[in-house]
Amino acid sequence: MNENTHRLAVPLLSGLIASLSLSGCKLEVLDSKGVIGSAEVSLIATATYTMLLVVVPVILLTLFIAWRYRASNTKATYAPKWAHSTAIEVAIWAIPAVIILYLGILTWKTTHELDPYKPLQSDVKPINVEVVALDWKWLFIYPDLGVASVNQLAFPVGTPVNFRVTSDAVMNSFFIPQLGGQIYAMAGMQTQLHLLSDHPGDYAGISANYSGKGFSDMKFRALAMSSADFDAWVKKVKSAPESLSMDVYAGVARPSEKVAVRYFSTVDPKLFNNIVAKYNYGNSVVGANCATKG
Known part of the structure; x- marks a missing residue:
């Protein structure tokens, strides 16, 4: 394992250990027992999964690029004058823009639906x-x-x-x-x-x-x-x-x-x-x- 790979492995391993150590903790906000709480948990989950559509590929690509273009890989193409790719520019701008637009609409809608001042609809007298x-x-x-x-x-x-x-x-x-x-x-x-x-x-x-x-x-x-x-x-x-x-x-x-x-x-x-x-x-x-x- 060379120095660059070691630098990547240490923080990833630390994050994994931290995640495992916290896995036994109970997050009450995610253990909903009411209609408002359930709607909020759904919003948190949807927003998280949507953001992971960008986060996960970026992490994987970062690791792949670090491995592919490591110093010991003499077969990797060396192109110091490479400067532009229309396909990459479209991808890195269009995909986040669509996700942000979706999250914006979702947040606007649920913010009004979950307005704390809005009485709950029920046949039972409050x-x-x-x-x-x-x-x-x-x-x-x-x-x-x-x-x-x-x-x-x-x-x-x-x-x-x-x-x-x-x-x-x-x-x-x-x-x-x-x-x-x-x-x-x-x-x-x-x-x-x-x-x-x-x-x-x-x-x-x-x-x-x-x-x-x-x-x-x-x-x-x-x-x-x-x-x-x-x-x-x-x-x-x-x-x-x-x-x-x-x-x-x-x-x-x-x-x-x-x-x-x-x-x-x-x-x-x-x-x-x-x-x-x-x-x-x-x-x-x-x-x-x-x-x-x-």
């Missing part, structure tokens, strides 16, 4: 959940049921879940990898996300945007249950001794790490709107003061 990102925990309010929980989200299987998401801290990102989609949580603003689980399960929920020292433990569990189990969960939450008033919420919102699951049997119905409005009110006051001084 359940509404208000999500508040805190330091460093998640608060889930069920406005129609009058209950709330910290770091635990529950919903029936096969039922669309309509999320309204905000933050009472720095910007964050609400993400349940196996159900698909993520959406930013920002103070003074409301974003929306619509998800549905096809299978019962206990799914990981995470923060996907760095938000300080407690970020790594800002996790929650998303429980997809049968209707009977969900009703039992709601009954359990309603029997909790705590109520979530504005005063109690002030304590919940204080920065804390590795927070255990917590239930609230009743919730101030204006809590979510008050959380959003307090930042807008502050901005309005600042704007009014600036206008007065001007």
